[in-house]
Amino acid sequence: MSKALVECVPNYSEGRRKDVIEAIVAPFKDRPGVYLFDYRADEDHNRLVVSLVGNPDALQDALIDSAKIAQSHIDMNSHQGAHPRIGAVDVIPFTPISGITMEECVQLARSFGERYHQETKIPVYYYEDAALIPERKKLEVIRKGQYEVLKEEVRTNPDRKPDVGPSELHPTAGATVIGARKFLVAFNVNLGTTDVEVAKKIASYVRASSGGFCHVKGIGLALEERGMVQVSMNLVDYEKNSLYRVLETIRMEAKRYGVSVVETEIYGMVPAGAILESAAYYLQVAGFDPDQVIEMRLLKMMGEQG
Known part of the structure; x- marks a missing residue:
């Protein structure tokens, strides 16, 4: 998968402390094989969303480094925010872009989950296409009751046992949900x-x-x-x-x-298609074709010409 490109959008339970946010994002900057497209934090949600694209191997290394930083700075026992969450690193989804299939992304997510737990001791749940249990395809099923409920039920309810790791959450970092999915x-x-x-x-x-x-x-x-x-x-x-x-x-x-x-x-x-479709609707453009957008047509021609 040396030529494969994958999108990854890790979500962290931190949206207020700027120094911690910058530390979490640092492993993704100026790293060969990893492209940091965007990161933004919301104080009300108390959540950080990072948008990455890169080679699967380079991405995995950077994600582990970032997770260890988040783990050392975020204590879920004192965390408060409007957005549902179960862990310091709450969710890590992989999406195929090129040179890799969804099936290969599923295997990537599952093998990364094993490594992630081994190196951080944070338990892992698999979701969406990587789910091992059908009900866990839905993220909201895994996050039911959020961290506060899950940390109690994981010990007594077999249905809430992690896919990787023991029947207990990390004492401060909670759990992480890892999966493979389409663009969201x-x-x-x-x-x-x-x-x-x-x-x-x-x-x-x-x-x-x-x-x-x-x-x-x-x-x-x-x-x-x-x-x-x-x-x-x-x-x-x-x-x-x-x-x-x-x-x-x-x-x-x-x-x-x-x-x-x-x-x-x-x-x-x-994705550009999501924006262009709505733009055409509100502008009432009849028979709109994305190729009418100069940049879209140029990118398509560049791709055709290698």
């Missing part, structure tokens, strides 16, 4: 109200588990620092449910409560 779009819609129940109700209308859109996961959160609430979502297959379709449904439902959409957020990197 982290899409947030912020609403002009402080009533978090409105966001929770709307999230239940759009997420798949409550009868909403397939391939959409969502929760309602309070953004106390900003005086608003958020419908925080993951679109796990943007080709089957577009950003604009989800947004317009949220806008319609918000009107029921006399609430407006203040802004939206795309967290981390996003």
Whole structure:
């Protein structure tokens, strides 16, 4: 897999201490075979999301170095934030880009999980396509009750035993979820109200588990620092449910409560297709073809010419 390219978007339970954030990200900078595309932290979520692309071997080495730094600085027993989490390094997903199949990404995730536990002593759960237990394909199943509940139930409930490691969490770093999946779009819609129940109700209308859109996961959160609430979502297959379709449904439902959409957020990197489809919808462009975008056409020609 020397020519393979993989995307990886590790999430860490730290979004407030700038020195810790920079230390966690440092192993990804100026490292051969690893390309740091983006990293951003949210104080309300108390979460750091890092977007990487690289060679699988180089990525794994960098992820281990970063995890050890996070492990030494984050104590889940005192961690607080709006976003669901079970560990200092909460989730590490691998996505195939080129020169590697999804099946190979699954094997990559599982072998990395074994190494990760061996070097950090943090237990591992596998999710999405790498799941060993069908129910664990869904991240929300693994994170049910979050760190506080899992650290108690993991000792007594066999259904909550990690896939790698003993039936207990790391005393400060919790557990990490590792998997292989398609491109995911982290899409947030912020609403002009402080009533978090409105966001929770709307999230239940759009997420798949409550009868909403397939391939959409969502929760309602309070953004106390900003005086608003958020419908925080993951679109796990943007080709089957577009950003604009989800947004317009949220806008319609918000009107029921006399609430407006203040802004939206795309967290981390996003495929061009997800943005262009919504842009064409709002501009009402008839018969739009992504090749009409100069940069997209140029990249395609460069690829065709090697």
